[in-house]
Amino acid sequence: MSAPAGAAIRLPRRVRSQVVSWVGRGSGAFLVLIACEIAVLLFSRHSAYYTSVGLEWATFALLAQAFNVIGGYGGRLAFGNVMFFGVSSYLVVAGAVHNWYPELAGLGVGAAVCGLLAYILSLALWRVSGLLFALATFALAAMLGQLVTVFNTFGKSSGLQEPLAVHTSITHLALTTQFSYLVVGAVLVLLTTLATFWFAHSTLGHEVQAARDDRVAAESSGITTRHVTALAWTISAVISAVGGIFYAQYNLFVEPTSAFGLSTITLIVVPAILGGMGTVWGPVVGSIIIPVGLLLSRLSNGKGVASLNLLIYGAILIVVLRIYPGGLVSAYRTLRARLRPRNVVASSDVLELARDRGGGSTKLSGTAVPAKGLVTEARSAAVGLESESASPPTTGELLLEVVDIRKSFGGVQALQGVTFSVGSGEMVGLLGPNGAGKSTLFNCIAGVEQADGGDIRLAGKSISGFSAHQRARLGIARTYQTIRLFPNLTALENVAVGTLRRLGSNAAEDRAGEMLGAVGLQAPPSTVARSLSLVDQRRVELARAMVTDARLVMLDEVMTGLNESEVEDMRRVVRDLNVRHSTTFVIVEHVMGHILPLISRVVIMVQGAVLADGDPKAVLERNDVLEAYFGRRAAGTVSSDG
C-alpha cells in the first residue's frame, strides 16, 4: 500500500523532548479523541442499543488499527489478520467454559499465542510476495475457522457461550453492565492509538517503514528487515488479541463465521482504508463508519435496500480507492498543506525550533524551514579540501579480496570466476561493457545475492556466508544504479534510518546532518526523498552509504544522468570522503572520462570475467581492452584518452 502524500514522519527524540513534542504536536488530536469518546459515553449511558453500537465501534477501531500496523506501516496486507481476533476470543471463552484458566490469564495466553504465531508466520511467509501473502493469510483464517468446527471443545459450528457474570471481577475480566465495557472499550481505543503513535515515531517504526518501502535498500543500510517486520506483525497480533478478548467478554459468545469470516474482515478493512492506511489516525477516523453502517441498517430495516450496510461498505472501498487511495486523513493533510501559504512555518514547528538549542541548531522539524548551521558549515569545510593532488591514504593492506566468484541465473553465467583485490584506502574503477556482470558482482559482494562459488574476504576474513545486513554492519555499503531511496522519508531520515538503533536518535540525526553537508546536498534535508532532484538523490544515497562508517563503499554508476558540473562536484565529494575518512571506493562507471581523474587503478570486466587489472593508462592502451569496448577494427586506431 503506497503511503499517503502527507505522511512526513518525525524522527524520534530524547524522552523529555519527546513528551514535549507530543504535547506540542500530537496532543491536539488526542484531546479531540478523548472529547469525542466522552461524548459517546454520555450519549450511550442510558441506551442499551447505543451502547451495543459503541461496543462494536470500539472493537473494530482496535482491529482496524492492528490491521494498519502490519498493512499500512509494515506494507504487508494481512487480509487474514482476523485470525488473531478469532484465536484469542476462542481461547478466552473456551478457557472460561471448560475452566482451564480464568479470563485474566486467558488474556495473557491469547496475547502470547497470537504474538508468537504472528512472528513465526511472518518469518515463514517472508519470501512470499504481497498479493500472495494477502491470500495466504486469508486462507489461514478460513482454515482456523473451519478447524474450530471440528472440535466439540470449541463448540463446533454452533459456537461457545460464556456464562453471564454475576459480579465484577478482575480475574474473570467481568463487569456487570454493558456500559462499563463500553468505558473499557473507549480506554482501549485511546491506548491503542497512543501505542500506534509511539510505534510510528520509534526506531522500530522507522525501520519497518524503510523495510516496506525498499527491502533491499533497508537491508543494505543495516536493518534486519525480516525481524522488524515480524515484530510489527507481533504488535498487530497482540492488539487484535486484546480486541478479541474484549469482544469475548462483552459478547459472551463466539462462533466461527464471525470470529474468522469474510464479514468480519470487511469490518476491519473498511475503516482502515477509509481513514487511511499508514497513518496513526486513519483507522480511528475511519471507524466512524461502523456505527454509521449499523444505524443506517437499522433505519432502513424492512423497507428499502436490504444489507444496506454491505452496500455502503462496498461503495466506500471502491470510491476511496478510485478517487483518493490515501483515505480521509491523507486528504485532510493535503488540504491543510494547500491552504497554508508556503514558506510559513507552522506554529507548532516554531515551538519546537525555539525549544532546541538556539542558533546553528541541527534539529530539523517542520516542513518549511531549510536547515542552516551544521549543513552549511560542513559544506564550506568540504570546499576547502579541493585537492586534485592529495595522495590516497592507502595502507598497503588488502581490504577486499574477491576470489573466483561465480554466479549464474538459470542458464546465464553472469560471473565466471572473478578475482581481484582492493587495498585499504584505494579508489578502484570497475569498468566494462554492458552485461559484463558489474552490478551482479556488486550484489554478490554486498550480500544481496549469494555467489554460487568462490569467496569474498573483508580484511582477510571470509564473509561469504553473511547476509546483506550483516555485511552492512561489517562495513560494506553501496549505492544503486537506479536510485533506491525510501521515497516517503525525508533526505535526513533516509540517511539516519540505518543508524537509529545503533546510535540512538539524536546522534543518528546529527551524523546524518553532517554527512548530508559533506556530500553537498542542495535541497533542505527535510525534503521528502521523492521530491529531490536526481543529483541530490545520488548525494543522499552516497551519504546513506557513508553514514554507516563503511570501510568499503561501492558506487554503482553514481554519475549517470548528471551534467558536467555535477559530475565534477561528485568527483570532488568522493575524493574528499576518501581522504577524510580513509574510505575505500570501488566505482562502476560507464563514461570513463568521469572517473579516470579519480581512480588509481582500473579493473576491466568483460562477460563475467576480469580482462585486465592495473594502472588506468596502461590498461586502456591494451588492444584487447579496446577491442572489448570498441570492436576489433577500432582497436588499432583509437587512442587511450578515455
Added chain:
Amino acid sequence: MHLLISSLVAGILVGAVYGLFSVGLSLSFGVLRLVNFAHGDLVMGGMYGAAALIAATSVSIYVAIPVIALAAVPFGLFLYVAFFRGTGTRDDYDQLIISLGLALLLETAAVNLFGNNAKALNPLSIRSVTLGWLHLAQPQIVAFGVAVALTVIIDVVLRSTPVGRAVRAVVADREVALLMGVNERRVFAGAFVVSVALAGIAGVVLYGYLPVTPATGSDFILIAFMVVVLGGIGDIRGTFAAGLLVGLVENLTATYINTSIQDVAVYAMFVLAIVFRPSGLLGKGVA
C-alpha cells in the same frame, strides 16, 4: 473399492468445474495482476442468472449456458471500465480491495433481487446416469464436459492464435509486452471479460446440481484463489489440473476422514504450497 472410485469420480467431476472458474481467475490475475475478490460472486451471478432465466422462460439449463455467456460480455466490460480500468498499473493492493468492494455490492444485489433463501432446480428433474454400479447426476457430467471443453478451447487460443500470444506476453512480462505494441486496453479488457464469462458459465453448470444463496460467492472465492495459486498463475493447464486436485482432496477427505475437515486439508495444502512453491505446485506460473 467402490467407495474409492466413486469418491475419485465425484472429485474429478467437481474439480473440473473448479478448474473452469479458476482458469478465469488465473487469466485476470496473470494479465491484470488483479486478485479478483468478486470472482466467486460472479460465479454466483451465473447461478442466479440461470435461475432467473429458467424461472422466467422454463428453458432447459443447457440453453442458459450460451445466454449467460453472451450476457457476461457487456456486463464484464461494464465492470472493467467502472472499477478496474486504470488501476492495473499499480502493483499494490488497491485492485484487491476494490474487488472486495465489488464483491460486497454484488452480494447486496443478490440479497435484494433474490432474497436470502436458497434457489435450486427441482431435484426431481435431475436425471441420473448409471455406469455399472456408479450413479452419477447428469448435470455433473455435463458440467465436467463443458469445463473440459472450454479449458481446451482457451488453451488452444492462448497457444496458437496471435491474440493468445499477446496475452501470454503480457502475463510473462507486462512492461515489455506493452513496449512491443500489445494493445493494453484490449488485452486487459478482453482478459477480464473472458474471466467473467468463464465464471458465469461455471455458475450455470453448477446450478444444474447445486443450490445458490447470496453467501455462495464467498464459498467459491477461496477455492478459486487456492486453485489459481496451486496451479501457477497464468498457467491454464496447471490451473485446471490444480482444480482437479482440489476436488479430489476435498472429496477424499470428506469420504475417508470427516466432512468438516475437508476444507482444512485444502487450506493447509494451499498455505504450504505458497510457502514452499509460490510459482505453483503443478504449473509454472509467474508468482
